Amino acid sequence: MINPMSFNPIQTQSVKLTDTSSITDKTTPSDMRKSFSDFLKNAIDGVSSQEQNAQAMNDQYILGNVDVSQVMIASQQAELGLQLTSQIRNKVIEAYQEIMRMQI
Numbered sequence: 001m002i003n004p005m006s007f008n009p010i011q012t013q014s015v016k017l018t019d020t021s022s023i024t025d026k027t028t029p030s031d032m033r034k035s036f037s038d039f040l041k042n043a044i045d046g047v048s049s050q051e052q053n054a055q056a057m058n059d060q061y062i063l064g065n066v067d068v069s070q071v072m073i074a075s076q077q078a079e080l081g082l083q084l085t086s087q088i089r090n091k092v093i094e095a096y097q098e099i100m101r102m103q104i
Contacts, residue, residue: 043088047081054078 057074060066 047077050081
């Protein structure tokens, strides 16, 4: 049986924060931007490769080399990847619009 979590403000005050002064990895905003753009590029390349894999599986099915279940799995993986990419794009646009609406 799962015990419900209780929130006690007194308990949360006793949580000890880690000391960040000993961190030697100093990343600059340009490094973060570079790594974020690399992350996005890799994610989009992954979705593209899933689409290509689904198309290749479809071609192999037409030739009779693979089972229909394998084709459906590859197609669903590609579709889910595309839907996820679309949702992430929508959230990024929504966040950008929210930032643009902020008053300075």
